[in-house]
Amino acid sequence: MRINNIVENILKEVSEEPEAEAKLIIETLSGQTLSQMITDNKVNNEEEIIQAAKKRAETKKPIQQILGCAYFMGEKFKVNEHVLIPRDETEILVRETVNIAKKLNNPQILEIGAGSGCVSCMISKLLENKPLQILGVDISTNALKVSLDNMAKYVEANRLVIRKSDVFSNVKEKFDIILSNPPYIKEGEKLQKELEFEPKEALFAKDDGYYFYKKIIDEAPTHLNKGGYILFELGINQADTVKSMLEKEFHDIEITKDLSGIKRVIKAKL
Ligand SMILES: C[S@@+](CC[C@H](N)C(=O)[O-])C[C@H]1O[C@@H](n2cnc3c(N)ncnc32)[C@H](O)[C@@H]1O
Numbered sequence: 001m002r003i004n005n006i007v008e009n010i011l012k013e014v015s016e017e018p019e020a021e022a023k024l025i026i027e028t029l030s031g032q033t034l035s036q037m038i039t040d041n042k043v044n045n046e047e048e049i050i051q052a053a054k055k056r057a058e059t060k061k062p063i064q065q066i067l068g069c070a071y072f073m074g075e076k077f078k079v080n081e082h083v084l085i086p087r088d089e090t091e092i093l094v095r096e097t098v099n100i101a102k103k104l105n106n107p108q109i110l111e112i113g114a115g116s117g118c119v120s121c122m123i124s125k126l127l128e129n130k131p132l133q134i135l136g137v138d139i140s141t142n143a144l145k146v147s148l149d150n151m152a153k154y155v156e157a158n159r160l161v162i163r164k165s166d167v168f169s170n171v172k173e174k175f176d177i178i179l180s181n182p183p184y185i186k187e188g189e190k191l192q193k194e195l196e197f198e199p200k201e202a203l204f205a206k207d208d209g210y211y212f213y214k215k216i217i218d219e220a221p222t223h224l225n226k227g228g229y230i231l232f233e234l235g236i237n238q239a240d241t242v243k244s245m246l247e248k249e250f251h252d253i254e255i256t257k258d259l260s261g262i263k264r265v266i267k268a269k270l
Contacts, residue, residue, distance in 0.1 A: 003043045004034060010053040014060055021063050025052050028067050062194045072118040075125070078149045082142035083116040084202040089258045090181055092265045093233045094122045096256060097179050100229050100267070101127055104176050109134045110223065112167055112180040112216060115202060117147030119181060121154040135173065137165035140201060167212070168219050174228075178220050181233035182212030209235060210242070217245045224270045231267040239263035 007022035015021045027033055029052060030044040037043050056063050064070035064085045070077055072086035073094065079085055101107045101123065107130075111120045114136030124134055134155075138144050147162050165171055183202055185191070186209040195203060205211040213232060220230050230250060234242060239255050243266060246253055250268035258264040 003037070003046060003049065007049060007053045010050070010057050014057045015063075021056070022053070024063060024071075025049055025056075025067065028069060060193055061197050065197060070116075070118075073122050075118075075122065075154070077116050077118045077121070078146055079116055080142075080146060081197065082140060082199055083146045084198055086116060086118040089262075089264050090119060090233060091122075092256055092258060093179060093181055093231060094119055094126070096265050096267055097123055097177060097231055098126045100177060100231075101132060102130070106131045106133070107176045108132075108174070108225075109177045109179070110171065110173075110175040111136045112178065113182050113202075113212070114138045114147050114162060115140075115143050115181075117150040117160075117162065119179070120147075120160055121150055124155045124159050132159060134160045135171070135175075136160065136162045137167075137171060138162070139164065139166050140199065143199070143202075167215055168223060171223060174223055174225050176225050177229045177231070178216070178224060179231040180212065180216055182216065184209045184212065184233075184235040184238060209238065210245075213238070213242045214245055217242075217249070221249050221270060226270065228270045229267060230270070231265060234264055234266055236262055239266060242266055 003026060004022050007025055008018045011018040011021050026049055029049045032044055052066055055066050062085055064079050065081055070079045070085050073091050114120055115138060117136060120134045120136040136147060141164060144162050144164055151160050163170055183205045185203045187204050187206060243253055246268045250270055252269040254267050255263045256265040
């Protein structure tokens with residue numbers, strides 16, 4: 001039996017996407033693509049691959065935590081139990097920010113809740129020929145350690161700085177863009193099994209999930225330059241409430257939907 005079939009069989013009880021997960025495990029641990037294996041007629045680290053699949057089946061932990069890495073926008077990022085595993089839909093927040101930043105001269109950017117650092121790293125990478133400065137803040141010291149490792153791989157040291165801060169508590173500077181994919185799940189909401197392994201402070205927010213939107217929107221005007229932008233990733237059905245919070249001080253509000261038609265990113269101008 002081929003290695004991908006063996007791994008898929010181990011995963012089929014635990015995973016909703018056994019084929020995709022098998023591919024991730026095999027390619028990460030063998031260093032080969034599935035088609036390369038056929039050409040090479042051998043699989044590197046076969047035993048390690050099978051052990052990782054078994055660990056996934058036994059513990060039900062997300063495969064990215066077992067492997068210690070996740071892919072975001074085609075790039076590999078370090079992850080562990082202290083950071084949110086990057087989600088595909090967060091690419092929209094990155095792309096919307098990049099589209100705004102492209103038009104600005106030496107933009108100063110703040111990311112609140114940087115976590116693994118994948119969002120800030122990708123913004124910097126997609127704008128690699130443009131002078132800019134990004135400050136990423138997070139309340140979690142353990143998450144900051146992960147983001148430092150990811151930054152070292154993707155960003156020149158003078159472009160991205162990471163700092164511990166409870167939202168704006170340790171931020172005195174002004175910015176052209178403030179963005180956040182904040183914790184937005186209502187406290188007490190029942191989670192899918194895999195989310196149970198992710199850090200609670202990355203997921204849940206008080207005030208029915210709106211605590212960070214409200215706090216950031218209230219305090220952002222003092223941290224934004226005139227005409228500055230604010231962008232958020234949104235949870236399902238949160239767009240209307242966040243839009244009305246923004247309408248008090250911000251204008252040119254626009255919402256972008258994800259591939260499932262969910263209103264996923266909101267942006268506005270001061
Ligand atoms: C949903 S995760 C986003 C992580 C990453 N930016 C991403 O999009 O994959 C939210 C992040 O906010 C951080 N966080 C939670 N409370 C915070 C606070 N009071 N101040 C700053 N960051 C906070 C969490 O530690 C977590 O890393």
